[in-house]
Amino acid sequence: MSRKIELDFQVWMRLRTFFYKLLDLQISWVHRFMKSEGMIEESSTHVPGEEIERLKFSVKQWLYEQKTHLSNEYRNQSHQESLTLFKFDSADVVRQWVSMGDGDMGGKSNSKLALGANKKLLWTGNVSTAVPRDGITFQSGYVGIRSRLFMASFYRDGVLDLKPWNVIEIRLRGDGRRYHFNLQIDEQFDATYEDLYFHPIFTRGGPYWEVVQIPFSHLVLSNKGMICRQTTAVDRSMVRNIGFSLVEHFEGPFRLEVDYIKFITDDAHRQACAYEFAGSTHGMDWGSKYGKV
Known part of the structure; x- marks a missing residue:
C-alpha cells in the first residue's frame, strides 16, 4: 500500500512540474509580443503564417527539451558517454x-x-x-x-x-x-x-x-x-x-x-x-x- 502511495505521489509531482512548465511557456510567449513599456505591438508587424511556423517550431523544440531532460535524468552514466x-x-x-x-x-x-x-x-x-x-x-x-x-x-x-x-x-x-x-x-x-x-x-x-x-x-x-x-x-x-x-x-x-x-x-x-x-x-x-x- 505504501508503495502505491509513493508512486501516486511521484506521478502527481511530475504532473505539477509539467503544468508549471506550460505556464512558464505561456508567459514567455506573451512577453515575445510585448514592448518594454508593456504595450502590445502593432498587428501590422506580424505575418500570421510566419508566426504559426514559429509556434510549431517552438513546440517541437520544447518537446525535444523535455525528452532530452528525461534522457539525461535516467541515462546510464557510464564513462563511455x-x-x-x-x-x-x-x-x-x-x-x-x-x-x-x-x-x-x-x-x-x-x-x-x-x-x-x-x-x-x-x-x-x-x-x-x-x-x-x-x-x-x-x-x-x-x-x-x-x-x-x-x-x-x-x-x-x-x-x-x-x-x-x-x-x-x-x-x-x-x-x-x-x-x-x-x-x-x-x-x-x-x-x-x-x-x-x-x-x-x-x-x-x-x-x-x-x-x-x-x-x-x-x-x-x-x-x-x-x-x-x-x-x-x-x-x-x-x-x-x-x-x-x-x-x-x-x-x-x-x-x-x-x-x-x-x-x-x-x-x-x-x-x-x-x-x-x-x-x-x-x-x-x-x-x-x-x-x-
Missing part, C-alpha cells in the same frame, strides 16, 4: 562565440575570432598592458571569448543541464601562454551575477595538439576577477555560457586554436569540490529565469 558541445569545423559554429577585451573599456588589447585554415577555431590578437588615462582604471591587459547565450524554446534564454557528466575535455593548440577556461552559471542577484568559475590551462606551444581534461570539481569560483575565499560546487544543471580568457602582464601577440569542447564522465572524479574552503557563498536559491535546453 560524452557530449560534444562545440566542434569547430564550420563558420556557423564559430559565429556562436563572441570576443571581448579591455579595448571595450578604453584599453588597447584586441582579439578576433575566425575559422582557421585547418577548420578549427582560431583566436588571435594582441595583449597590451597600457592603462587608459581615465582616472579610474588602474590595470589592463585582458582579452576573452565566450559562447553566446543558449536559446531555449519560445525565444527564451536557456541554460545547459550537464549533470550527467563531470569532466570537461578540450582539444587545443596554444602558444605557450597561460589561458583560463571559464564557466558561468545562472545567477539571480547583482552581487553574484559576475560570478565565474575558472581553471588555468598551461599551453606548451609548438606544432602539436594537446587534450586537456578539467574536472568540474577543480573549477575555482571568482567574482569580478577576484578569487572568492569560499567556493562552492558548480551547479552543472545551470550552465549559462563557457569561454576562454587571457590575463597576463606580458604584452604581445597571442594565438589559440580549439578543435572541440566536450563533456565526459570519469568515475575517478567523484568529489563535488576539491578545495578546502568549500562552503555556501550565496545562501539562497530563488530558481532560474532561464529555460533548460
